[in-house]
Amino acid sequence: MIFAIMAMILLPLAMALLLLSPALRPMVVRGLGLAPLPALLLPPAAWEGSISTVSFFGTWRYVLDQAGALLLGACALLWIIAGSAASRWLAGRGGQGRFALWWLLTLSGSLGVFVAGDVVSFYALYALASLPAYGLIAFGGGGAERRAGRVTIAAALIGEGLILAAMVLLAVNAPGQGLAIAPLVAALPSSPHCGAVIALLVIGFGLKIGLVPLHGWMPMSYAAGPLIATAVLSGATSKAGLIGLIRFLPLSEAMPVAGGMILAAGLVSALYGALLGLTQANPRSVLAYSSISQLGQMAAVLGAGLAAGAPGAGVIAAYYAVYHVLVKGGLFLWLGAQGRRIAAWQLGLVGFAALGFAGLPLTGGALGKLAFKDLAGTGATGMLFSFAAVGSTLLVLHFLRLARAPAQDPQPQPLSPAAWIAAVIAATLLQWTLFAAVTGDSARSALRPGALFDLAWPVAAGAALAWGLAALGTRLPAFPPGDIGERLIAIIERQATRIASAILRAETQAHQWQVSTLALAAALILFVALQTVFGPR
């Protein structure tokens, strides 16, 4: 297994190094779809022996558990599908070496993060999954794309900083325990810094999964750059934040307060994303809001698990995420594959898959919702999850209406339609096959009338609501992509510029001779004075 793990992380990096040679470059670009293949060896192995660990160099450890294996398998499939499409899309295009470089770096981190078993590996691979995305988003080099890339990276860097702080605190809390994640997290609940660590983790990873109000960068980022890149960024790399929460939250300990807060934050995201997505006019932004809503639900599931002390919540959230990985990626691939006209069967298939986000019976998404039903509970929280599904229905219908309208700028070089079809079908098949293994119930239980009703009513209500709104001719206000988050980003940008200018002015002041020599004298006096006042007698 160690070879498979090493190959999975190192093969893309090795391919990236081969890009240095102009002769090999076209070959590497043609092989983008092959780079994730080693990852497919891992999930089956994990399934049989639930958790396996390897470590070397003392610090570096790799762990494969069920939650990681689920996400790893789904993301690897998406990377393979999108990689093959990308090879074809890149053929004959300028800057293909550059695109392939950022692609391969992101790929290595995006898959590796699911098996990282120590804080150092995790931090490294998480960064690798986040930072090279800049090159993919800003590939076209336009002003809007560069800004989107910058904002995305700024969010990622700040998230990294918070996560690093959390990790160091984890290590400080459990001295002598090494740096493997599991023992550090197990020691967390009894530590005095528990609250601070969880807050840092939720904000740090929340930035990655667009937890409201940390979501502003997501619609901006997903609306820019080539669609082939957005497909993997939205489908695969956003799950780095999810695996972070799964790995670092002490799910086996019941922590009602912290869990409840995460549950609330997740549900707010779920509803907020669905509602605000309706105000968007760009189908790509709508999909971004759908991601905010879906990832919010996953966070909410984890929050519910933490509140109840249910270690199984990680696997269930991962199972729900599998569908999102492939279908969200598939929807972006579909947007990229559109020609001028859209056939009815396409719309049907896309609509069926996308309504899975709302839990339409028979879809893979419905199985995901059944899996977390017990965690969601039947009371108020269960109701809120159902409302989120209503919102998702509205959002998907809104997306379909926008996407059906003839595109203003048809893709000059559409992606191959095989890609999105493969992604959507893979998602559905995976969910149906894995259901029994994850929940312990047979997949047939998803077809019981009670379950079907629970799943169907939010979709029906959403559809009715959408029809009603359309019939009444209601116009929703149009918000800029990112809404308050965008406003927040603008404020931060402005303030950061102001602070930077002030610092620069101070630096220029310090550059003057008088100032510097006076500072020298002042430092001398201060130093001796402090020494005399406080020093030993």
Added chain:
Amino acid sequence: MMPLQALAVTETTPGGSLLVLGIVMPAVALVALIGLGGRGARAIVIAALLFQLYVAVRVALLVAGTQSPLAYVVGGFHPPLGITLRADGISALMMVVSAAIFLAAAGFAWKDFAQPGGKPEARAPLIFWSAMLAMASALNLLFTSSDLFNLYVGIELLTFAAIPVTAIKGGADTLRAALRYLLFAVFGSMLYLFGIVLLYGAYGTLDISGIAAQLQPNAATLAAAGFVTVGLLAKTALFPFHLWLPPAHAGAPAAGSAVLSALVVKGSLFLLMRLWFDTFPTLREPADMQLLALSGALAVIVGSVTALRQQRLKLLVAYSTVAQIGYMFFVFSLAPKGTGEAIAATAWTGAWLQVVAHAFAKAGMFLAAGLAAEVLGHDRIRDLGGLSRRAPLAVLAFALSGLSLMGLPPSGGFNAKFMLLVAALAGGQWVWGAVIIAGGVLAGAYVFGVLARMMAEPAAGASLQAVGRGRQWIALGLSAVAVLMGLLPLEPVAFLAIGRAL
């Protein structure tokens, strides 16, 4: 008085004469250089530096093997009459680092400072090569000496060898920068000299262990500590005494900048740490140590933000040095007397890892920046596009160095910052922890900005020169060392404590 005993040198240890060689060999080569003329200069320098590396590695192996410091009593005269040389763990480490980086920089400069036959000899190559030797010798003197006046000589020699390197290009700007450097360095020297005069007056000796053995917290000692410290701060370019560093380091030729940023500023820092941790440990006053850490924190923030706003690549890299030096000063407050030994050892290791990782990363980065300027004919950051086509290895070197400066694993920079952070948070010094993290985020921003530009398409009408593979490999090799340091386990390194009594 345990810690003081440990410092006293009584007899020459086996292999102690290596320490003399480390200082004298470059000086001998310098004489040969002047005697034989400039044509063979570069060959002589490379040979001397190779020997230097050999000596340094031998010293390190001996120190590691015996787990005790090497010592040499010059002429058999014991202090206070004579002087002694002494190499403990950190001395040996710095000797190796310094020799390796000097050698790499000399290899990089091999072509730039050639003395082609058939033409009258130019002045610049001879100045450059002799300055390299003088700096190498001075650094070894600083790393091994245990006599305050000897150390003064070392620090002066270092400064006066460094200044010609900054001025070697000869433009008005570089001359102004060099003059600035000179004046500020002289300020620093005066303060330092005044401090040691006070100490001599009070204790009648300049031997470090001799002073440590009879240290009294009286007015003269306190004043002396202040003078010496502030003088060395000026030479280390700690914020707000950094005004001379960016123009001087940015104006030097690439190989020179690499050595200046990687090693020369560390000379005075080494001395500062030597003094506060080995000579005046009992004088260490938390309030003063916090003052040093505060300056370090300001350096991190101001240096990083200023780097972010630079238009020129070499200035960006130089401001990044200002910021990175700041991290090293956290050790003064993170390893205080009185707290648990584990925290102090963690901070101590973190600080030295930062010194070494920054040395390699910054040397590699300055060399990469030099190659960029050669390929493009300028070093405007906005127009760096196309570099990745002509000099892909230089871009890779810049990226790897950047990884270490940002503190992303695997890299020495990460290990350093992680350990400093552990010490900060375990010791309850949250503010310094926050600054360390913020500095990493800012470094990420400036490194990323540059890398994105380097990867971009070339600007229309840009003419790109080709550069050789060899020099790109040298830059890459230095950066790779900074990254490979990330494979070290994240725990205190015992070697760094050899010969110290923490």
